[in-house]
Amino acid sequence: MKRRNFLSLLGVLGVGGLSAFGFQKLQKSKYWPNDNQFFNPCLDSKLPESLEKHEVILSALEGIDSTHMWDGHVHLIGLGDTDSGIFVNPNYQDVFELKKYIQFRFYLNASCVEPGISVDEAFVNRLKTLKWGRGSRVILLAFDYSYDEQGERLLDQTAFHTPNSYAAQIHKESPQHFEWLASIHPYRKDSLEALQQAVFDGALGVKWLPQAMNINPDSALCDPFYEAMVHWNIPLLCHCGDEEAVDGANIEAYAYGNPLLVRRALDHGVKVIIAHCASLGKNNFELFTQLMEEPRYEGLLFGDISAMSQVNRDDMLALKTVISRKEWHSRLLYGSDYPLPGIIPLISLKDLQAQELLTAEQVKVLAQLRQHNPLLFNFVLNRHLKVENQKLSPIVFHTRSFWTLGTRL
Structure with a gap:
């Protein structure tokens, strides 16, 4: 640029x-960004032999059973230019809404969508090529519309929508690559029926982004949905903390990112994974820590480590904490937040090196790897992060048993 x-x-x-x-x-x-590079060059996902066999990459797999490596946070996006049913708010495609327009272009560049075919198809095709371990899988996230408290859809306040049916279809077509989480707004009049259908279609959980979807997790309107989730023994992946990637439904909805609001779900017995460990925004990580230290939530409350190495996390304090607190590792779940690892300026390798979380040699290899395979890049990056002599334990990356059995092996 x-x-x-x-x-x-x-x-x-x-x-x-x-x-x-x-x-x-x-x-x-x-x-x-490193090397003054702002856009992903989208090189061939097949790595050059010198890179594929580099010690930095090979050592990241030591102690890892790749058949148990499931990336639990992969967004399923597109333009709705097939029969997928995907909806993208026109503001994200309007050059006069320049910030949103540029933001969405970065997402598409990070996804390396090929010219000449539909964006929906290109996104999935590229994702299939991003191998990050033999037998590993990624968990695709559907994304529901925003709704008001009367259960009416708020189309103008919806940033985008990826239907459950589409995520289920992609899983059914390529089960060796993809699992999926449903996204169901609890204020919907048909939310319980939609949850049952999602379970029958193989959904492993439910994803909410409360600020963008206009969900108050502490509202009594959620109680029937929480009870149904416990009945079906299905977990909730809930974004907590501030949100910068997707616009909120309204100004008041930004308060819905408070981690303490998930207590209502936990008290119903719902397993809750707090996305990003609530690491963005003032005091949110401290509130996540408060919840993690409440004995009654052991076995119910977990943290998703996706996005924690991004530059908008001040001083990487939250990242350093989750690495250092080894007693938390059995309650942490790996996720990449793809396609965001493919947005070059979002993860500053030079800053991670300056903070002694990575070595110079690791940074050199990671900078090359990201241009070929952001999924593998994100995994290798997180495997090598070190605070003093402590790294994230292999159990953080062995997530398959949690998603399939609800336990950590």
């Missing part, structure tokens, strides 16, 4: 008024 174009982008993203000195300072900051 040329300097003048990047400066324009910074203005769109609210970093305007940069002097020459300010620009030089930004270039040296953690927000400036």
Whole structure:
């Protein structure tokens, strides 16, 4: 990207008024990507032999049973240019809504969609090629519409929608690659029926993003849904903390990211995975820690480590904490947040090295690997992160038993 174009982008993203000195300072900051590279070049997912057999990659697999490696946080996106039923809010395709438009273009670039075929098909095709361990699978996330408390759909306040039926279809067509989580808004009049159908179609859980979907997890409106989840023994993957990737349904909905609001689900007996360990935003990780330390929630409350190495996590304090607290590792679940690892500026390898979480040699290899395979990149990155002499234990990456049996082996 040329300097003048990047400066324009910074203005769109609210970093305007940069002097020459300010620009030089930004270039040296953690927000400036390695090798001045802003877009994923989408190289062949088949690695060059020198990279495939590099010690940094091979050592990441030591102690790992790849048949038990399931990536529990992979977004299923597209444009709805097939019969998928995917909906993308027109604001994300409107050049006059420049911030949203650029944001969505970054998502598509990170997904390496091929020109000449539909985006829906290209997204899935690329994902199939991203091998990250023999026998490993990814868990695709559906995404429901926003609804109000009367159960009416809020189309204008929905950023995007990926139907359960489409996620189930992709799983059915390629079960060796994909599992899936349903997304069902609890205020829907047919939420209980939709949950039953999702279970029959093989869903392994339910995904919510409360701020974007207008869900208050502490509302009594959720109680019948929680009871049904316990009946079907199906977990809830719930985004907590601040949200920057998807717009909220309304200003008030941003409060729905408070981790303490999931107590209602936990008290019903629902297994809850807090996405990203609530690591974004002021005090959210502290509230996640508070929940993790409540004895009554052991066996019910878990954390998803996806996105925790992204640059918007100040000083990587949350990431360093989950690595250091080995007693938590049996309650942590690996996820990549794909396609976000393919957005080059989102993960600053040089900053992770500066904070002594990675070595210079690891950074060099990871920078190359990301251009070929963001899924494998994210796995290798998380396997090598180290705080003093402590790394994330293999059990964090052995998630298959949790998703299929509800336990950690």
